[in-house]
Amino acid sequence: xxxxVKPAVxxxxxxxxxxxxxxxxxxxxxxxxxxxxxxDGSGQYTTVQSAIDASPSNSAEQTVIYIKNGLYxxxxxxxxxxxRNLKLVGESREKTIISYAIFDCNSPASANKCPDxxxxxxxHNSDLIRTSATLTILADSCILENxxxxxxxxxxxxxxxxxLRGDKIIFRNCNITGYQDTILMxxxxxxxxxxxxxxxxxxxxxxxxxxxxxxxCEIASYGGGWITAPSTPEKQLYGFVFDKCRFxxxxxxxxxxxxxxxxxxxxxxxxxxxxxxxNSDLGDRIxxxxxxxxxxxxxxxxxxxxxxxxxxxTGKSADFSQRAPWxxxxxxxxxxxxxxxxxxxxxxxxxxxxTRK
Numbered sequence: 001x002x003x004x005v006k007p008a009v010x011x012x013x014x015x016x017x018x019x020x021x022x023x024x025x026x027x028x029x030x031x032x033x034x035x036x037x038x039x040d041g042s043g044q045y046t047t048v049q050s051a052i053d054a055s056p057s058n059s060a061e062q063t064v065i066y067i068k069n070g071l072y073x074x075x076x077x078x079x080x081x082x083x084r085n086l087k088l089v090g091e092s093r094e095k096t097i098i099s100y101a102i103f104d105c106n107s108p109a110s111a112n113k114c115p116d117x118x119x120x121x122x123x124h125n126s127d128l129i130r131t132s133a134t135l136t137i138l139a140d141s142c143i144l145e146n147x148x149x150x151x152x153x154x155x156x157x158x159x160x161x162x163x164l165r166g167d168k169i170i171f172r173n174c175n176i177t178g179y180q181d182t183i184l185m186x187x188x189x190x191x192x193x194x195x196x197x198x199x200x201x202x203x204x205x206x207x208x209x210x211x212x213x214x215x216x217c218e219i220a221s222y223g224g225g226w227i228t229a230p231s232t233p234e235k236q237l238y239g240f241v242f243d244k245c246r247f248x249x250x251x252x253x254x255x256x257x258x259x260x261x262x263x264x265x266x267x268x269x270x271x272x273x274x275x276x277x278x279n280s281d282l283g284d285r286i287x288x289x290x291x292x293x294x295x296x297x298x299x300x301x302x303x304x305x306x307x308x309x310x311x312x313x314t315g316k317s318a319d320f321s322q323r324a325p326w327x328x329x330x331x332x333x334x335x336x337x338x339x340x341x342x343x344x345x346x347x348x349x350x351x352x353x354x355t356r357k
Contacts, residue, residue, distance in 0.1 A: 038068040048088075048098065049075050057082040067147060069095040076100050076118070078128045081138040081166070090147025093173055099150040100134040104158035114156075131184060133160035140166045148175040155179050155202070155255035164192055164210060170354050171197050178205060179222070179254065185210025185240075188233050191346045193354040200250055202258060204229035206240060207269060213345050214242045215356070221263040222253035223285065228266030230273035234305055238345045239274030247317070249285040262287040265308075267295040272305040276332070276340050279312050286317030289324040301326040311337040 036043030037051045045051040048067060055063045064087045077098065079086055090096030105114035111129060113119040122129050128136060134151050153159035161178045167190040175198045176183060182201035185192055185208035195215045199206065202222035206212065207229035219242065221227055227247070232239035251259050264287045266275055291308060294300040306328030310320060320331050332340070346352050 035063065035065045036068065037065060037072075039070040039072070040068075043068060047075060048072050049077055052077070052079055052083060052086065055083055055086055059085050061085060062087055062143075064089060067091065067096050067098075071097045071099060073097070073099040073101075076102060076122045076128060076133075077135045078125065079135075079137045079139045079142055079166075080127070081140075083142075084139045084166075085141045086139060087143040087145070088147065089145045093146045093148065093175060096147040097150065098135060098147060099152055101151065101153045102132045102134075102159070103151070103153035103156045104132050105156070131160050131163045131186075132158055133163035133184065135161070136163040136165070137169055138165045141168045142166060143170045143172070144174055145172045146174070148177070150175075151178040151182070153179070155253075160184055164208075165190065167191055167348075168352055168354070169193070171195070172356065173197070175200075177201070179203065181205060181207060183212075184208045185212050189236055191348060191352060193342070193346060195354075195356050201225070201227075202253065202255070204267070204269065207231070209233055209236070209239075209271065211236070211238050211345065212240045213342050213354075214240070214245050215342060216244045217242070218246045218248055220248045220250040221285070222250050222255070223258040223261035223263060225258070226264040226267045228273075228275050229269040230266060230275055231268075231270040232272055232274040232307075234272045236274070238276075238340075239307075240276075241340055241345050242275075242277045242280055243340070243342070245277070245280040247280060247282050247286060247315070249283060264292050265290045267291065267293055268297045268300045268306065269295070270297070272303065272307075273300075274307040276307070276309040276311070277313060278310070278332070278337055278340055280314075282313050282315040282317035284316035288317070288319065288322035291324050291326060291329065300328075304328050309336075309340075311340070 051065045062085045069091045102118045110116045110119040151159045151161045158181045163184045165187045169192045171194045177200040180203040182205035188209035190210045192212045197217045200220045202225035209231045230239045308329040311332040
């Protein structure tokens, strides 16, 4: 014989069930927040690299590292390939600063990295020292949010803020700044998504053979240089895509002679470069030719395998009539522009759909 459950008992059972679910949810939430970096010792780690190293390897679940405000300028950072699904979140976009000042130079004794005092600290790690980047990401599925990444070496040669070799890397609400070669998308075909980011540089400061989609970003240039230096493989459909971005001019360059000079959209760097700028504000400091030099690539102006496209842009420099008469340079139709949505550009073979949140 089964007796009916009294209403009070039933209500208690429901409350107990809800409480168990809440505790479980809080446990998961707490687990995601368990790695905290703080220079004042209030977190588990005082350095960013120690937190990265402590994160689980080859995890199918996301690991979150929260970085409290501070200037983290004593480390040349790397996220190794086995640290996939890692998320770095800063406390404040302007006050959580990851910075370094190493740069490429003619110094065989220090693997062509300067200054020697910085190179010697990291020479044991070939992946880390391969470029001058402040942060190198080798892992897939990494996310960085709400922080600044800088290379402060200035106008001395290659001095990267980022080297990106992993796939499906996301930057949201970040400041990424340098002078020459700020962002290297080093791996052909690997996908990178930037949302609401501020990117600053002067010479070829967005470059490489990877795929980069810049969504609602500000692309700020010191005068006299080139924004992009794409090296897109011939059979790769996309290179760098800028959608709803603002191309601005940055005064106060660390190099004399930059202020006031025009800025080129880019110059080709090997292979068959592909750059598309859509629905963006091009301001008034872009060189009217867009791509004023073939830069030792004689075929650049004659090949239709270069895709240097624009669509529906505004601002004084959006006048396409004065662009260099290259065969691969054109204004897209509305129908053609649809192929440059974030979903199309980044879907790959696994239908990756990065989000703004």
